[in-house]
Amino acid sequence: MMPVQVVKGSLRVLKKALPRNLRRVEPQDLQLGQDYAEVCFQGTVVIICQLTTLGNGTSFFKIVLQGSEDSSSTAGTLINTLVFGKLAEDCSKHVHKGDTVVVAGFGLAKSINDDGRHGCHLEVSDEAGSTIYICTRPSSTRNASETVAMPVVPKYTYTPLNNLKDGTVVNLYGAVKFFKPPYACKGTDYCSVVTLVDQSNTKLICTLFNTNKDALPQIYRNGDIVRFHRIKVREFSGQMQGITSIGFAALTFDGTIGTPVVPRTSSKGFTFTDEDRKTVEDMRIWVASNFPSDVPSAKLCAIQPPMFFEFICQLVGKAKVDGYSYLLKVWDGTKCPFPSWKVLVKEDDIEGDGILIHRLRNLTVDIVVYDNHVKLAKSLKVGNIIKMYNLHVKTHIPEDKPEVSYLQFHLHGGTGYGRGIIVLQESETDVKEFKAFLDSVDLTESEHSERPAFPELETTYSQLGYSLDRCQQLSITVLTDHQHLDVTALNTIINSRSPQQYRVRAKLRRFEPVKLHQSVKLHCPMCNSLQEVPDGPQLDLIIQEASASRSNIGLQSTSFCESVLWDIENQGQCSVAVHFVEHAELLQNPEDSLILLEGGKLKEILKLSKRFKGIIPVRSTEDSLVLLDLSVPFFWQGNLQYYGCKHCSNPKAMSNLGAVAAQEDPSWDSTTIAQALGVVPLQYVFVMKFTLDDGTGLLDAYLMDCEKFFQMPASEVLINNIFQENMEKIMEKLCPAGKNLDGLSCTCTGYLQKLLELIYKHFGGSHAHSPSNLSAHFLPMPSVLFVCFSINISRTL
Template identity: 75%
Template sequence: MPVKVVRGSPRVLKNSLPKNLRQVGLQNLQLGRDYSEACFEGTVVIFSQLTRLQNGTPFFKIVLQESKNSSSISITINTLLFGKLAEVCARLVHQGDTVVVAGFGLAKSIIGDGRHCCHLEASDEVGSTLYICPRSSSTGKASETVAVPIAPKYSYTPLNKLKGGTVVNIYGAVKFFKLPYKCQGGDHCLVVTIVDQSNTKLICTLFSADRDTLPQIYNNGDIVRFHRIKIREFGGQMQGITSNGFAALTFDGTIGASLVPRTTSKTSTFTDEDKKIVEELRIWLAQNLTISAPAAKLCDIQPPMFFQLTCQVVGKAKVDGSSYLLKVWDGTECPFPSWKVFVKTDDLEGDGNLIHQLRNLTVDIVLYDNHVHLAESLQVGSIIRLYSLHVKIHSSEEKPDVSYLRFELHGGTGYGRGFTVLSESHTDAVQLKTFLDTVDLTSSGYSEASSFPEFETTYIPLGSGVDRCQQLSVTVLTDHQHLDMTALNTIINSRHPQEYRVRAKLRTFEPEKLHLSVKLHCPQCHCLQEVLDESELNLIIQETSASCSDPKLQNISFCTSCMFGSENQGQRRVPVYFVKHADHQNPEDSVILLEGGMVDEILKLSKIVKGIIPVKSAEDSLVLLDLSAPFFWQGNTQYYGCKHCSKPKTVSNLSCIAALENPSWDPTTIAQALGVVPLEYVFLMKFTLDDGTGSLDAYLMDCQKFFQIPASEVLTNSIFQEIMKRLMKKLCPEHNNLDQLPWLECFIRSYYVEDETEEKLCYQIFNTTIAEDV
């Protein structure tokens, strides 16, 4: 067993160790030495949660303080455990335990956390063993008690001193944040922009499989502490992303507020030095940073407006698949009649008597799209905070002379839109509950008739005519979600090439005949060319065959050759070369070289064999046809090479593939052997985007990512052709005005193209794909 628990005094632990182990201290550790028969003893100061690496290997980290010394942070070291050893230790290790690591590896540490410059690595695969001596609960005998370790001292890097490729500890004040949302891969993502006294901004993109383990940020102006955050450089700016061992604390940024941090970690340190840093940030924040958080109570509503509301949920109900109803109150009365959404009584969760009693103090809020899933898990009675809540005046079709307020939380995460549940201990939650307890519900103004009798029984169904200006996009972003949205008129007026995130509608697209959008693209010289049709291919083959009017079999050592009788042009004979790679090979496993075959003949043979390489005779050898024609056929798919970048070789170079025991006859391997730079099939389309502020033409050049279907097969596969037609009808429905078109959220980059007379600024769509449910 790689983990052994030893209970008793340090003497008992020492006697339990194998006699051949030599104990080493931190001052004796040196890179390059063998520690397979050595051990290190330390006290557990910090330990992380059990996680898994990208390859699925269990990973657990502990920080050990050298047992013989306890006065300096320099005598702590990170210890990384892998595999079964990590899983077992995650269940057994506690703070204050004495741990002996035997048979470890030593590696250079890349984390600038003030600990030892190296770290220990241990796993059961390399024969490591851990001896754990649990911390004694008794304090009566000094010899039986483990000394309480000091809190580690961390160093913090100012935001203007960050460097790409490092892992650091930082403090900052929240300038902007987006509530956690679910990514396409299943993880949850939190995007937060922080600043510090250096007036430097850092955008952090934090990921976690569990939404609840992400930093608990409630307001702009909160203060955060991030430990072990990785810094990378992108577009000339520094960014922060989660790394192994990432941990966070969040504080209220208000001067005089509690210093108790919000954390999801089981263990965290918070020293007097940390308190000083938080207090200094609070003072700087109050003097230098204006936080635009338009919080309001229901009694202060001045529509139309977007605002932040802290309230209690008294009822909830599912309206339809993409909208959800919350009945909320904050103890004050809205000065205008508000929208009442019609739902069946049986579908409404909550205390019916309380809902009826509060009917003049509650408002109905409808949440759309991505907020529905989180709303379903809400508990009635929760204190929540809604961000960028929209309230506007609306008129009823049944009573056009009567206006009312509609409260809506539109779909998406733009402008920080979303909501969060405040913890019971949060200052604002405590204050609101205290205030709600003081509201006199027996007052006649609340318990009797409504203040708006003409609107008392007007319940509006949520129909298809509801304006949902921020409904979910029909496209999905695959990277850089931290970028803020930019209006098209801003992009048009900018002359500097850069990248943007936009939300717009597809007004028109070209070409209208979708099969014409498939082109051939060279990844090296970036040239584009058309895909030839059958008549053009036949013409090229005929011109090549004309120079070889009397074809004869060549002697090729790695091929079996024969003459193939063609059905075309009388008794024309076509040389065929079967590449040998087995004593008994099936035709469907065979690759053949074909000299002078027409397109229809190649297509017939390609149904029988694995692949066909069209060739022609050149003196005593075979060579590829002109690269205007495909160098390889596989089924109905043709593979082309770039005429500018390729340096074709004779067919004899295929012998290196044929000589392999299990040769790979894929297009890439064949192209490499023949000196061909293969072209890739791409979709090339022009989209005219419009967001109401302006319109621009953006080009889409994509192999498979955007439509999620391969461009190489669209020309020959009728199913893919129908899928593409259906997708484009969803993106750009016919005969609809701009208001009825769906939203596309996408990234575009601007770039200059030079021609003979001028430079032209163009735009290209990238890192965008069509949503799965479109």
């Protein structure tokens, strides 16, 4: 039997079509906890909502049924009927307002909406074995409006923002005061944050989720007008906030007076009446007199670095740089007045028309987008007209050519200040004008114009093998500093008086540590102390010891956070206190939340760090929360831990975080938190020893560097296998295992002799520890001094 049965004829024909075992139930007889597998409910369709898709991809269709008029009471005879899956799709094609519908084999659940209808709603789906019988009215009795895609045009009521109530689902209009373009969450959903205001001067923050990015409001700028249907209102920290609910739908309109009143939406079926048009026009007038002028989008020809700006452009090419960044080649029809960065990627890896990219080579700029924007960048289609928000342009001066400078364009990770990308609809008036302008550009002139000479900045962190191979040439062409120095033999350096500067050309005989991840240390930039990074078992023990002296865990009453107790699984009565740092502007989602964790061990911290923006381990005093001992990381973000210096830090009250949380768009990063809490953060650095050999002698050179040498952050090497593999590739190039090094040499520049002098003075200047005898006595030193130097591999030609 088909789950949707269409019956043409009278109610008597419908009755004969029903199975004899079905027992009919009236609205007043519906009770939770009963089995309705062999029960049916009959009603007349009075409201039909459009077919939509839930966050998990399931089709959803809602109708409102009017129960039997023979019922003893008319109150509560309207009941919501929710249809899911394939049954929803089939039902939406056949049901019309005024039809009589019989629902058999339904489920009953308590309704969460206070809409004056029945306290419960019917749930119907294929999985539950439900069947819907539809008795259609003759076509001659239907209105013409019921034959279009949206069969019913219900009367919607819109609630002003100052009349919202907690727990209700409402329809509303509002003007956009602030927004974050849709961005990919950690799961499968996309999220968008929108701040609305209306004529009541009331503000509403809405946090919207959907698996389909296009189903979220298509907002282009502040001042746009939105219409939200079925948005749920919740009270948070004394302020009403909106979140998506079942059946949520949005329309967006340009807020400029005089522009066409055409809604932006991905839905093919929606209602829009003359009354709606008047509401939009009235709001436009209000917006014009109450909103500041929107920040204009900058053109390439008007770039004045450094700056953050909105940028409308056309995508002509794209390519993957690495797992954390993506390249977009774009143009806007104007020419950048400064040389710009060209990202080094293989030509075959660039998606786009190669001929067009070549023709536009003097008009395009390369923009690298990072982190959460990568997923969206990958989904863009070549030819799209896109708009980027909070795009950063800055001037870069290469170390090896300080007389030359060029621009770099970055769309940094995160969503601060509305940072993101959207695709503009080609039906928009602005987009049509923009494309017409692009078509009018004379490409012949730009093709034959000379491009200013500038160096190419290579993305060596993603093309390590390629870039290193490219450096197999005379070292003088790839030095980054001290080009004025001549090459000096190692035996001359060893026997010379200090201090002096040298450049050496030598083979890399060996390096330490052999296990490269052990080269990562923690360094204090203030007191220059070095310490090891604890491994997992060590860190767990340190956390337990630091937490051992804590007072009894309890809930804290603070003005900036809200506390709850969570029981720890499989640990008896043990519990942890989680203190959520509040932010008045946003309904805190886990990926945006900063939490203070009291009593958690390493296992709990790592588990929670996968869900929350950041974690600060704390302990309770009599009247406040304070940081744990700084032997423990003061901040956790994902798999990365941030340590503070015990000697240089001056920990402040945890309440200082309240000032950060009160900002419009707080940045929960390690630097901001360290400043607020009086912590001097330790830096992850590479510390290595290189033994150099030029045939005249051996010299040990020590490296201490954060990321310049390996072109990767030291902090990532401990947690990212890709970086560890890249580091191994680099060292294999510099010091090939089991290969003849006679043809391989490296060039080192820096303050090697100054290092020798410092070590010489450390031992009191005795002849036994003079520079010429240094090699045999260096390793047992109780303390080691390091200098930074640059090193480049080269083949002797």
